[in-house]
Amino acid sequence: MKITFNTLFVSLFLLISACSPLPDEVLLEVMNELKTNFAPDSRVAIWDIQYEQKGRKLIFSGESNLPEAVSELKRKLSQYDKKVCYEIQSLPAASFGDTVYGIVNASIANFRGEPRHSAELITQAILGHPLRLYKTNQSGYWYYLQSSDNYLGWLESGAFVRLSKNDFEHWQKSEKVIYLQDAGSVYSKPNQRSSLVSDLVAGALLKYEGENGSYYKVRYPDGRSGYIPKHNSALFSKWLAGAEASEESIIKTSYRYMGIPYLWGGTSSKAMDCSGFTKTIYFLNGILLPRDASQQVHKGQKITEDVNRLDLLRPGDLLFFGRKATADKAERVTHVGIYIGNGEMIHETGPVCIESLQPGAENFTQYRYNTFIRAKRIIGQAVTQLSESPWYNQQNK
Numbered sequence: 001m002k003i004t005f006n007t008l009f010v011s012l013f014l015l016i017s018a019c020s021p022l023p024d025e026v027l028l029e030v031m032n033e034l035k036t037n038f039a040p041d042s043r044v045a046i047w048d049i050q051y052e053q054k055g056r057k058l059i060f061s062g063e064s065n066l067p068e069a070v071s072e073l074k075r076k077l078s079q080y081d082k083k084v085c086y087e088i089q090s091l092p093a094a095s096f097g098d099t100v101y102g103i104v105n106a107s108i109a110n111f112r113g114e115p116r117h118s119a120e121l122i123t124q125a126i127l128g129h130p131l132r133l134y135k136t137n138q139s140g141y142w143y144y145l146q147s148s149d150n151y152l153g154w155l156e157s158g159a160f161v162r163l164s165k166n167d168f169e170h171w172q173k174s175e176k177v178i179y180l181q182d183a184g185s186v187y188s189k190p191n192q193r194s195s196l197v198s199d200l201v202a203g204a205l206l207k208y209e210g211e212n213g214s215y216y217k218v219r220y221p222d223g224r225s226g227y228i229p230k231h232n233s234a235l236f237s238k239w240l241a242g243a244e245a246s247e248e249s250i251i252k253t254s255y256r257y258m259g260i261p262y263l264w265g266g267t268s269s270k271a272m273d274c275s276g277f278t279k280t281i282y283f284l285n286g287i288l289l290p291r292d293a294s295q296q297v298h299k300g301q302k303i304t305e306d307v308n309r310l311d312l313l314r315p316g317d318l319l320f321f322g323r324k325a326t327a328d329k330a331e332r333v334t335h336v337g338i339y340i341g342n343g344e345m346i347h348e349t350g351p352v353c354i355e356s357l358q359p360g361a362e363n364f365t366q367y368r369y370n371t372f373i374r375a376k377r378i379i380g381q382a383v384t385q386l387s388e389s390p391w392y393n394q395q396n397k
Contacts, residue, residue, distance in 0.1 A: 022053070022058065022080060022082060027051055030073070030076050030077070031049065031051070034047070034069050034072060034073055034076075035047055037069075037072075038066050038068065038069035038072070039064075039066060039069065041295070042152075043151055043152060043291070043292065043295070044146075044150040044151060044152060044290075044295075045065065045066060045152075046063060046064050046065040046066070046091055046134065046152065047064050047066060047069060048062045048063050048064065049061070049062040049063075049064060049073075049088060050062050056082065056083050057083050057084075057085055058077070058082050058083065058084045058085070059084075059085045059087060060073070060084065060085070060086050060087065060088055061087040061088065062087075062088055062089070063088065063089040063090075063091055063135070064088060064089075064090065064091065065090075065091040065092070065134055067090060070086075070088055070090070074086065091134040091135055092132075092133055092134050092135070093134065093135045093136075096133060097164075098164050098165045098166075099133075099162050099163060099164045099165075100132065100133045100134075100165070101130065101131065101132060101133065101162070101163045101164075101165065101167075101168035102130070102131035102132075102133055102143075102145065102160040102161060102162050102163060102168075103128060103129070103130060103131065103160060103161050103163060103168070103171055103221040104125045104126060104127050104128060104129050104131065104159065104160050104221070105127070105158075105159060105160050105161045105220060105221045105222050106127060106158075106159045106160075106198075107126070107127050107198055107199045107200055107201055107204065107268075108124050108125075108126060108127070108201060108268045108270065109124060109125045109126075109127075109155055109159040109160060110124055110155070110159070110265070111123045111124060111125065111147070111151070111153030111154065111155055111265070112142075112153060112154045112155070113153065113154070114154060115137040115141075115142030115144075115154040116142075117156075119154070120264075120265070121263070121264060121265030121266070122151070122153050122265050123147065123151050123153060123265055123267055123276075123291055124265065124266060124267040124268055124276070125147045125148070125155075125267075126201060126203045126204050126205075126267075126268060127198075127200065127201075127204040127205065127206070127220075128176065128204055128205030128206050128207075128220075128221065129147070129148055129203075129205060129391075130148050130168070130172065130391050130392075131145045131146065131147060131148075131155075131160055132145060132146040133145045133162065134146065134152075136157075137154070140157070141156060141157055142154045142155065142156055142157070143155055143156075143157060143160075145160075147291075148288070148389070148391040148392070149279070149288060149289070149290055149291050150290075150291075151291040160221070161221035161222050163221075171207065171221065174207050174208070175207070175208040175235060175236065175237060176205045176206060176207055176208055176235075176236040176237075177205070177206050177207075177208050177216045177218050177228060177233050177234070177235060177236060178203065178204070178205055178233060178234055178235075178236045178239050179200045179201070179202060179203065179204040179205075179206075179228060179232060179233045180202060180232060180233055180234060180239075180284070181200075181202060181232045181233075182201070182202050182256060182257070182269040183199065183200065183201055183202075183269060183270065184199070184200045184228075184229075184232050185197070185198070185199055185200060186198050186199075186200060186206070186218065186226035186227065186228055187215075187226055187227045187228075188226055188227075189227060190212040190213055190214075190215040190217075190227045191215075191227075192229070194227075197220075197224060197225075197226035198220075198224075198226075200228070201268045201269045201270055202268075202269040202280070202284060203268075203269075203280070203283055203284060205236060206218035206219060206220060206228070207219040207220075207221075208235060208236075209225060211230075212227065214229060214230050214231070215227040215228060215229055215230060216228045216230055216233060216235075240286070240386055240387050240392065240393065241387065243285060243286025243386060243387065244285070244286055245282060245285040245286055245287050245316070245378070245379050246285075246316075246379065247314055247315040247316045247379060248315075249285050250281060250282070250285055250315065250316040250338065250379065251315050251316065251338075251340050251341075251346075253281050253284050253285060254277075254281045254338050254340070254346045254352075255346070257269065257272075257277065257280075257281075257348075257352045258346075258351075258352050258353070258354075259351045259352060259353075260272065260277075260348070260351055260352045261350065261351050262348055262349065262350030262351060263276075267279055267280060267291075268280070272348055273348060274293060274335050274336050274337065274347055274348045274349065275291060275292050275293040275295075275296060275336050276291075276348070277338075277347065277348035277352060278293075278296060278318060278336050278337070278338060279291060279296070281338065282378065283386070286385060286386045286387065287378065287383055287384065287385060287386065288383075288384040288385070288386055288389055288391075288392075289378070289383070289384075293320060293322075293333050293334065293335055293336035294322075294332070294333040294334070296318060296320075296336055296376075297318075297320045297333045297336070297373075297374070297376065299376065299378060299381075299383050300318065300376040300377050300378040300381045300383060301376060301377045301381050302374055302375075302376055303317060303374075303375040303376065303377050304374065304375050305373065305374040305375075307357055307369055307372035310339075310343050310357060310358070310375075312375075313339045313375055314339070314377065314379070315339060315340050315341045316338065316339065316377075316378065316379045317338070317339040317375050317376065317377050317378070317379075318336055318337070318338060318339070318375065318376045318377075318378060319336065319337045319338070319339055319345050319347075319357075319372065319375050320333050320335070320336050320372075320373045320374055320375070320376065321333070321334065321335040321336070321337075321368055321371040321372055321373055322334040322335060322371060322373055323371070324373055331373065333373060334371075335347070335349075335368070335371070337349075337368075339375065340354065342356075342358075343356050343357050343358035343361065344356045344357070344358075344361075344363070345357065345368075355368065357369050357372065
């Protein structure tokens with residue numbers, strides 16, 4: 001067999017190339033591209049991936065709920081002559097089987113930033129609303145999961161009921177009752193003098209079991225049953241079919257929460273933060289907004305970025321505040337309110353109140369005037385309607 005110098009050179013080059021680690025800049029470019037394309041917002045997507053190079057072997061480890069992103073990672077690295085080991089855990093955890101769903105079983109479920117009660121409250125979910133489960137902490141008491149607005153966080157196991165796919169679909173397709181008052185109770189018998197089963201907040205969903213006079217009989221995810229006054233609630237399917245946000249309905253609903261205290265991470269009618277307020281108001285009018293102000297700002301139609309052009313706005317438009325982009329700093333949205341007309345907005349600033357963006361007005365707020373970023377219109381725009389959401393409109397499907 002005749003071996004030329006060129007053959008030896010090419011073989012030696014390939015051997016050295018295979019044994020040499022990939023430059024970090026190449027790997028970082030791949031990782032950054034995947035994060036940008038698949039998981040730009042860690043609040044709604046899990047992409048916790050690291051890599052380590054050991055000689056010829058390149059090891060990727062971590063966890064993700066984005067199988068398409070993992071596949072793209074493998075495709076991109078296949079062009080290099082490297083031995084790659086993938087130790088990436090796909091979420092939901094395999095040990096869950098098909099029990100990867102849950103339904104909130106408390107009037108309000110508190111999502112934490114870490115699996116402990118003293119950790120930051122980052123959001124809330126309401127009784128009867130759906131959840132997607134991904135993993136537990138070491139003790140199995142805390143679950144890392146996702147709410148219907150895709151927000152991720154840790155929730156204690158006692159706040160929800162874990163369900164198989166079949167049981168979850170049964171719950172989703174069953175008729176439900178939505179509670180529409182700001183606060184109330186489920187009663188053990190069809191009269192308000194009976195003992196309480198639990199408290200309720202606006203937007204709570206319970207399974208419809210029948211009627212008894214002026215009460216709906218309802219069932220909780222864990223099997224408890226009780227009664228809700230009809231005048232405080234509605235059959236969810238009928239309510240959903242008729243829910244339509246209008247300027248009048250948004251303003252009317254927002255006024256119901258005047259004076260409600262501020263709670264960082266709150267999204268219920270008991271207490272809320274600024275984006276929890278706007279999210280709740282729009283939910284009660286049939287629209288599912290993202291959780292945070294910095295997410296809501298990407299929805300709807302931009303109307304103006306000039307705080308002196310409030311004449312362009314309509315009641316119900318969202319007003320966003322924060323730090324405008326500069327040459328060396330990105331825009332940072334930190335607050336949101338609802339425009340009500342005449343240069344005024346209603347917003348949760350501790351407590352919910354009405355303030356003006358017009359200089360000279362008695363309730364003028366210089367701080368919000370100075371930090372105004374833009375106004376967006378939600379009503380009549382291409383935003384997620386509850387009636388179109390697979391999380392909520394599953395009945396009869």
